[in-house]
Amino acid sequence: MIEHHWIxxxxxxxxxxxxIKLTGELSQLCLICKGGNMLCGRLICPILFKAKLMIKSxxxxxxxRVEGSTPPGTFxxxxxxxxxxxxxxxxxxxxxxxxxxxxxxxxxxxxxxxIEYRLSLIRGKTTMHIEDTLKGNRLLDSIQELSMSISPVxxxxxxxxxxxxxxxxxxxxxxxxFSSQLKSFxxxxxxxxxxxxxxxxxxxxxxSEAIVxxxxxGVIISRIQRAFSVGMLGIGNRRRLVPxxxxxxxxxxxxxxxxxxxIKQYDSLDDYEVYIFRxxxxxxLAIFMPEKWCFEWIEAWFPGTMWNFGGKNPAIMGDYESYxxxxxxxxVGGCYYSARLAVAEKLKKMKKQAKVLVLREIxxxxxxxxxxxxxxxxxxxxxxxxxxxxxxxxxxxNFAFKFLTVPFDRWIENSVILKEAFFxxxxxxx
Numbered sequence: 001m002i003e004h005h006w007i008x009x010x011x012x013x014x015x016x017x018x019x020i021k022l023t024g025e026l027s028q029l030c031l032i033c034k035g036g037n038m039l040c041g042r043l044i045c046p047i048l049f050k051a052k053l054m055i056k057s058x059x060x061x062x063x064x065r066v067e068g069s070t071p072p073g074t075f076x077x078x079x080x081x082x083x084x085x086x087x088x089x090x091x092x093x094x095x096x097x098x099x100x101x102x103x104x105x106x107x108x109x110x111x112x113x114x115i116e117y118r119l120s121l122i123r124g125k126t127t128m129h130i131e132d133t134l135k136g137n138r139l140l141d142s143i144q145e146l147s148m149s150i151s152p153v154x155x156x157x158x159x160x161x162x163x164x165x166x167x168x169x170x171x172x173x174x175x176x177x178f179s180s181q182l183k184s185f186x187x188x189x190x191x192x193x194x195x196x197x198x199x200x201x202x203x204x205x206x207x208s209e210a211i212v213x214x215x216x217x218g219v220i221i222s223r224i225q226r227a228f229s230v231g232m233l234g235i236g237n238r239r240r241l242v243p244x245x246x247x248x249x250x251x252x253x254x255x256x257x258x259x260x261x262x263i264k265q266y267d268s269l270d271d272y273e274v275y276i277f278r279x280x281x282x283x284x285l286a287i288f289m290p291e292k293w294c295f296e297w298i299e300a301w302f303p304g305t306m307w308n309f310g311g312k313n314p315a316i317m318g319d320y321e322s323y324x325x326x327x328x329x330x331x332v333g334g335c336y337y338s339a340r341l342a343v344a345e346k347l348k349k350m351k352k353q354a355k356v357l358v359l360r361e362i363x364x365x366x367x368x369x370x371x372x373x374x375x376x377x378x379x380x381x382x383x384x385x386x387x388x389x390x391x392x393x394x395x396x397x398n399f400a401f402k403f404l405t406v407p408f409d410r411w412i413e414n415s416v417i418l419k420e421a422f423f424x425x426x427x428x429x430x
Contacts, residue, residue: 061092061163061178066122069094069152070187071101074143075123075176076229078243082131086230086241087124087182088146090155097152103174103373104220107381111280114370118175122163124182130241133231140230142185147226148200150193158183172245172334174371195219196227203236210234211254221341221376225251248372249334252341259344260325264293266347269354271389272396276403277382280374281365284358284382285403286343287396291355295343296320296417297336298357300406304364314361314406320416334372335360342379357417361405393421 073089091097099105100117132140146153163180195217199210210233214224229247231239242250273288298318301308308315319330321340330336343356358379390396401408412418 061122064159064162064180064183066090066092066157066159066163067094068092068122068155068157069097070146070155071097071099072146072149072151072153072226073101073121074147074226074230074244075173076241076244076247077125078245080127081243083127083129084241084243085125086128086140086143087126088143088155088157088185089121089123089176090157091120092122093120094154095152101174101222102220103222103371103377106373107279107377111365111367111370115175115368118370119177121176122157122178122180123176124157124159124185125179126182128241130231133239133241134237139182139185142187144200144230144232145190145192146187147223147230147232148192148196149190151191153187153190155185155187157185170245170371171369172248172372174373175368193219193223196223196232199227200232205233205235207234207238208254211251212258215255221251221255222373224255245334249337252334252337252372252376256337256341256344257325259341259348260293260295263344263347263351263353264323266351266353268292269350269352271391272393273387273389274396274400275382275385275387276400277378277385279378279381280370281363282374282378283361283363283403283405284375284378285360285400286356286358286379286382287400288387289355289357289393289396292323293353294320294322294355294417295340296357296415297330297332297339297360298411298414299332299335299360299362300410301362302364302405305362305366306369314410316406316410316414318414335375338372338376339379342376342383345380346383355417357415359400359404359411 068090070088070090075085075087075089077085079085089101091100100121106114106117126139128137128140146155159180160183161180163178165177195214196219199205199214202210205213207228211224211228214227215221225244225247227233228251229242229244231241233239269288269290271290275284275286275288277284296318297320298316300314300316301311302314303309303311317332319326319332319336339358343358347353347356360375388396388399390399397408404411412422
């Protein structure tokens, strides 16, 4: 059983024992880094390290040989790039395991359920160069064939050593529990998704075009990300293995960029709309405005949350793009592109364009990072709700701030859209 208050207290005790003073500046640094770039100068993120020690898998693996039904799942690491660890992900049991590695099915599940799904998975690892896709080998062929499956696949993995529990945490990807070096891997009865198979055999199709094509054909995002990660998409001599966390953001970016270019051809929205959704102790709030396309994503991590343990006030960060788009990677990370994808999908369905501000408040009950899928699926769910409509921006804001906890002046400090609305005069004002 996972007791998040206990986890948080243990983490705080560890930080205090090591004399880590989490000032407002360091909290902001944690928000920028999120355990991925070691901006504090340490070799290991103390927050993630302690979290890994506190969470235990519900399984005990007693053998080097494991039989189980992979969801199907694969993982490509990023450490030592361009040499990367790649392998299948499977639980130590057979059956319908699709939900263990399909974030699209997790909406409405508790954070405890999601963590338990992920802690049941074992990651097999073998080292390959990203260009091994050009020459191939038996194991890579098996992994790529697995990635084409449309349903769980019965499999057998033999490891060099008994898999040990080693929680992997990332802001971009869902966590998982066990891992070990892979000795051999066998599968049976793979039901191939013909759409992915066709893209795999088309060696003249650019990766970006293949990603959009699969999306238009109805392949879910997580399966497209998996195929791209294991080097199955793109022009033949340019295919590469892509670390899973990079492939997730790349696919969200490519699809949302394509959608945005299309919605720019539509007329603007007719009125102001506000959408609200609560999930996993997060609040997501989107304001759609009847103007040309612009997009802004801002998140506020409350004191006691993963990336703001020692702060006294919410740590806030966001990113923005104008009608012409972005030329640099969003500093707030992959959640920006996941949210942009969900917003662009909604506008395409409406056949409208709009200026969109999406705000996220993260409260202490959000005990561990579980991946940017949470942003994509939560914003998608928010935009399925019936919106509240208003004739003017001030009325929309008045309604929105009945639900938001962070004061308005903190949001406006960090928002391009809000600054423009309140401090920049338009030509129509003259």
